[in-house]
Amino acid sequence: MITFALSKGRLAETSAELLGACGVDTAVLKEDTRKLVLESADGGYRFFLVKPADVPVYVEAGVADLGIVGKDTLIEEGRDLYEMLDLKAGECRLCIAGYPARRDVLTNPHLRVATKYVNTARRVFADREEIEIIPLHGSIELAPVTGLADVIFDVVQTGSTLKANGLVVLEEVFTGITARLVANKVSLKTKAEELLPLIARLREAVS
Ligand code: PRP
Numbered sequence: 001m002i003t004f005a006l007s008k009g010r011l012a013e014t015s016a017e018l019l020g021a022c023g024v025d026t027a028v029l030k031e032d033t034r035k036l037v038l039e040s041a042d043g044g045y046r047f048f049l050v051k052p053a054d055v056p057v058y059v060e061a062g063v064a065d066l067g068i069v070g071k072d073t074l075i076e077e078g079r080d081l082y083e084m085l086d087l088k089a090g091e092c093r094l095c096i097a098g099y100p101a102r103r104d105v106l107t108n109p110h111l112r113v114a115t116k117y118v119n120t121a122r123r124v125f126a127d128r129e130e131i132e133i134i135p136l137h138g139s140i141e142l143a144p145v146t147g148l149a150d151v152i153f154d155v156v157q158t159g160s161t162l163k164a165n166g167l168v169v170l171e172e173v174f175t176g177i178t179a180r181l182v183a184n185k186v187s188l189k190t191k192a193e194e195l196l197p198l199i200a201r202l203r204e205a206v207s
Helices: 012-021 052-061 071-077 100-107 118-124 142-146 160-164 185-190 192-206
Strands: 002-007 037-039 045-050 066-070 082-086 092-098 110-115 130-135 151-156 168-177 179-183
Touching: 002 012, 002 052, 002 192, 012 066, 012 192, 045 052, 052 066, 052 071, 052 179, 066 071, 066 192, 071 092, 071 118, 071 168, 071 179, 082 192, 092 100, 100 168, 110 118, 118 130, 118 151, 142 151, 151 168, 179 185, 179 192, 185 192
Parallel strands: 002 045, 002 066, 110 130, 110 151
Antiparallel strands: 037 045, 066 179, 082 179, 092 151, 092 168
16 A cells, blocks of 8 residues: 655645546545545555645655655755655745835845745845744735735745735745655655556656
């Protein structure tokens, strides 16, 4: 049996489609259920549905053999696992964003940055003497709108959330943020016979 940790949210549908196209029985992923552990009818696959930030945790620990998660999360979490494949789906960018008329805030000696990517933001702003990172868990765009922060450091996909809130990208920091297939290091050795053919099929499907 192969165990997957899959991201709930925006990557959920893409992950199921991709795996389905590679012969994984994903019918159970379409069920409307609150169950967190799902098993394919053929008994070949088990799926854990977790928050994106938790996918690398399950895969690093070996509780899941494989995971599908955004590169943004991998950068932020910095876990000890193998990144096997760029699934070329869900492309977005990690950006600094704020009000267009207030671009000069970036030169402020003291800058307040709201983000859910706290570790990454600390690295991005490492050369600044006075930086205040404000950790948030969602609706990040609300922070500059309400005056909680000067700018945000966040993922931008279509740009519609920024636009709807009168904000713009001030600086692109990481581009090519896509969904990645990750693997547990031990599973890749001990379950190579099961995992490698599936990884090869996925590679073929995305290329
Ligand atoms: C992300 C991100 C932005 C939005 C960007 O939030 O934090 O708010 O998506 O996408 P867009 O450029 O297509 O508008 P998400 O939808 O994951 O929800 P969250 O606010 O709960 O973090």
